[in-house]
Amino acid sequence: MREEFLLDPGITFLNHGSYGACPRPVLAEQQRWREEMERNPVEFLTRRSGALLKSARSALAQYLGAQTDHLIFIPNATTAVNAIAASLRLAPGDEVLSTDLEYGACDMTWRQHCERQGAVLQRVQIPLPFEPQRFVERMMEAATKRTRLIFVSHITSVTALIFPVAELCRAARERGILVCIDGAHAPSQIDLALDEIGADFYSGNCHKWLCAPKGAAFLHVRPEHHEMLRAPVISWGWYDNPVQHSYTGETVFERRFQWQGTHDITPWLSVPAAIAFQAEREWARRRAECHALAIGLMHEFGERHGLAPIAPDECFGQMAPLPVPHQDAPALRARLFDEHRIEVPVTEHGDRTFVRVSMQAYNTAADLQRLSACRF
Ligand SMILES: Cc1ncc(COP(=O)(O)O)c(C=O)c1O
Known part of the structure; x- marks a missing residue:
């Protein structure tokens, strides 16, 4: 599935939520429309x-x-x-x-x-x-x-x-x-x-x-x-x-x-x-798999850091806020990208800090393992 997208193979992309990512066949269709227009x-x-x-x-x-x-x-x-x-x-x-x-x-x-x-x-x-x-x-x-x-x-x-x-x-x-x-x-x-x-x-x-x-x-x-x-x-x-x-x-x-x-x-x-x-790629199944993987990691982070998830599993879709110890969010985001080439947002609410992970169909369990192996 990853080959269907233009995402840089050198990065672990766990931030579909911010701007999405458009697959090659859809971009090709857009290009076809553009050429027809011109x-x-x-x-x-x-x-x-x-x-x-x-x-x-x-x-x-x-x-x-x-x-x-x-x-x-x-x-x-x-x-x-x-x-x-x-x-x-x-x-x-x-x-x-x-x-x-x-x-x-x-x-x-x-x-x-x-x-x-x-x-x-x-x-x-x-x-x-x-x-x-x-x-x-x-x-x-x-x-x-x-x-x-x-x-x-x-x-x-x-x-x-x-x-x-x-x-x-x-x-x-x-x-x-x-x-x-x-x-x-x-x-x-x-x-x-x-x-x-x-x-x-x-x-x-x-x-x-x-x-x-x-x-x-x-x-x-x-x-x-x-x-x-x-x-x-x-x-x-x-x-x-x-x-x-x-x-x-x-x-x-x-x-x-x-x-x-x-x-x-x-x-x-x-x-x-x-x-x-x-529709042609069994999205309902892929979506459910993404949800399960994101939720699994949310619980893993919760146990590791002694921080309970902020809501029951059914309150999340393909994004999950991984609880991490409260810290400088911009610095953590920059370190994850600069040192590990992981693109993921770090968000804050009140005195809580989260790594907001997005799981899209092109992501795999290995992407999450790379994130899990980092120091928080
Ligand atoms: C909840 C919510 N509303 C609105 C927006 C804005 O979307 P857009 O930049 O496409 O207008 C975002 C973007 O991430 C969002 O998370």
């Missing part, structure tokens, strides 16, 4: 892109258990979260409820939009060890009459925890509170059925665990919110246009987001190839 850019971008994007979106929607018209492509999860935060009108004193385990860039996004509108960003402390059965209760206990929206990750960045988001969405809906899920790490790492999860807004990356080219992500929005959404860039689809261009899309949602000026749409068109790549 044969006649006007034909491709003006006259064909609308239909091509719809077809790619429909393959992604089927994969995600969603309806084609409820999602659009977007370059990355950060842009998606920004679009939602910029669309939500908050009154002074309104609250956005989140956790202390969110991804930094998205936390900053909500902080900025709350500050600008005089609203309050409340971060609920999620104690470690994580108790999945208490998560929804904790969030809902912190919600007040002023809570307009709850923002949480589906899989957290620093601690790799899977949050029970479907249950959270149900509880929030009963209280009339909107929910926005940051699913940057979720597609392909866990099975998704977006219609069943029922979030008001759900963003996810295809360029991480689904192994699509960089620049492929999606935003899924319940239809009742399509009208209130602002795209990051106002462009040709914004107003009813006497000359309706097919490339701006058909629905209001498409017309706001699909055309953001001239840009490379080939990462999006290559998403069906990424889905097919995994």
Whole structure:
């Protein structure tokens, strides 16, 4: 499997989580699209892109258990979260409820939009060890009459925890509170059925665990919110246009987001190839093997360092936070790379330090043994 990827054979790559890695056949498909585009850019971008994007979106929607018209492509999860935060009108004193385990860039996004509108960003402390059965209760206990929206990750960045988001969405809906899920790490790492999860807004990356080219992500929005959404860039689809261009899309949602000026749409068109790549290689089995190996190492580290894992095994997918003694995280990361050629992030939360290991189908038990042999 490793030969299917371009990863440098001189390094042990245990950080699929940060930016993903795209396999050769999917990159070849992207190159094929690029060449087709460059044969006649006007034909491709003006006259064909609308239909091509719809077809790619429909393959992604089927994969995600969603309806084609409820999602659009977007370059990355950060842009998606920004679009939602910029669309939500908050009154002074309104609250956005989140956790202390969110991804930094998205936390900053909500902080900025709350500050600008005089609203309050409340971060609920999620104690470690994580108790999945208490998560929804904790969030809902912190919600007040002023809570307009709850923002949480589906899989957290620093601690790799899977949050029970479907249950959270149900509880929030009963209280009339909107929910926005940051699913940057979720597609392909866990099975998704977006219609069943029922979030008001759900963003996810295809360029991480689904192994699509960089620049492929999606935003899924319940239809009742399509009208209130602002795209990051106002462009040709914004107003009813006497000359309706097919490339701006058909629905209001498409017309706001699909055309953001001239840009490379080939990462999006290559998403069906990424889905097919995994489907043809028994991904469910490989994913389960990756999970088992990562969890095994998490327990090994826990015993070695006398530090209990921070959550039950089923709260993790293909990433696991290996508990290591608390120390200078950037220095440890640099030493693992400089001395051992191991690419792996070292994360911190409170007074805990973790080596956040990612196991993708190209990784083997030998990769983990090399990490395990290092000094911590
Ligand atoms: C939880 C989470 N949200 C959002 C992002 C941002 O993803 P992107 O850089 O593709 O926008 C990341 C990136 O690692 C993440 O871990």
